[in-house]
Amino acid sequence: MILIADSGSSKTDWRVIHPDGKISQHRGVGFNPYYQTSEEMALQMRDEFLLNLEGSVKQIFYYGAGCSAPERKAEVVQALQTLYSEAHIEVDHDLAAAAHATCGYEAGIACILGTGSNSCDYDGEKIIDSRPAPGYILGDEGGGGYVGRKFLRDFINDEMPSEIKAEVLERFHLTREIIQDHVYRQPFPNRYMASFCRFITEHRSNPYCYQLFYDSFQEFFSKHVCKYRDYDKKPVNFVGSIAHYNSDILRKAAMDRGLHVKLIIESPIAGLTLYHQKKL
Structure with a gap:
């Protein structure tokens, strides 16, 4: 078993x-x-x-x-x-899970776009290269915390469309003081910022919300994917809720970069099961 x-x-x-x-x-x-x-x-x-x-x-x-x-x-x-x-026990990190679940036994680039972001270059057996993942303050481009941070910054600076801001006020009753308290004083500020991505996804037909995701994905490609050797010749795969629920925007951003997106899944567990079944 x-x-x-x-x-x-x-x-x-x-x-x-x-x-x-x-x-x-x-x-x-x-x-x-x-x-x-x-x-x-x-x-x-x-x-x-x-x-x-x-x-x-x-x-x-x-x-x-x-x-x-x-x-x-x-x-x-x-x-x-x-x-x-x-039992024989093997423990590995979530980036290996993304690679095994999406690439299986084939070479490719595996990415995580959830609350945070990460990526690696995988040769079909092991991770051969990865980019730094310095966390939500210094990195996490394309992740939920990153997108949410831009959204909240625009709210504070009154740089989002008036109709979006009106809906935000009605739904969340936000103030600058509430935002700053959650970001600077409460635990898990990255989760707090990422929590607004559900709203942004629901309103992605609005050009402002669409562009938030699109630009963040392009930043992720610049900082991560495009720094791997022969990145434009390899399939690029994604795991995570941000990638899954905004897959249409992600695929368009990738296409504009000349990237080939193969698989986008919300959770790696099914892919991991298939990966280990093939080992039997």
Whole structure:
């Protein structure tokens, strides 16, 4: 039995490949070894679905936020071993999940456009190059936090269309003070800024909202995709909610750059399941 996990800070998608080939799934709480100890993660893993698999799991492939550094990976392994002491466990980061889920065993460029953004060049077996991902203050071009930040800045500076601003005021009751409090004083400002992308997506028929996404995607291409070797000859794939729900704008921005977008998916878990099934 193989257990696969795609984990973020807020949720984890679990998939089980049973010996007869059947698939079962579960969505549970998220984990992040940057903010949780192995003991805390192990305690949260003791839910009914995972406990029922004790003694049956032979291999675990865990992909998660905060799992780039070896010491963080070790903490996740330690947490999983409390439940599955006999299983072979491999832990990797979310960029590897994007590459395996979208490229599979073929070469290509894999990108993440969710709350944040990231990318890599993948040769069909391993990541051979990646761009820096310095976070929402210094990077994250094309991600939800980046788009939301531009949107809120335009709101404060009165640089968005009057009809959009009127809808924002009616729906969110925003003020400059509320925005600044969330961005500078409250936890997870990137999530707060990204939360406005649902509104922007709903209004993407408005030229202003369309252009917010289009320009942000072009900045992502400039900072990331176009710096990989032979980028214009490789398929470019995307994972994440921003890419998924604005795929029409993303494909147009890519076409204008001469890029070939192959696959855009919201979540990597289905692609990861297929990837590991082919290994059997």
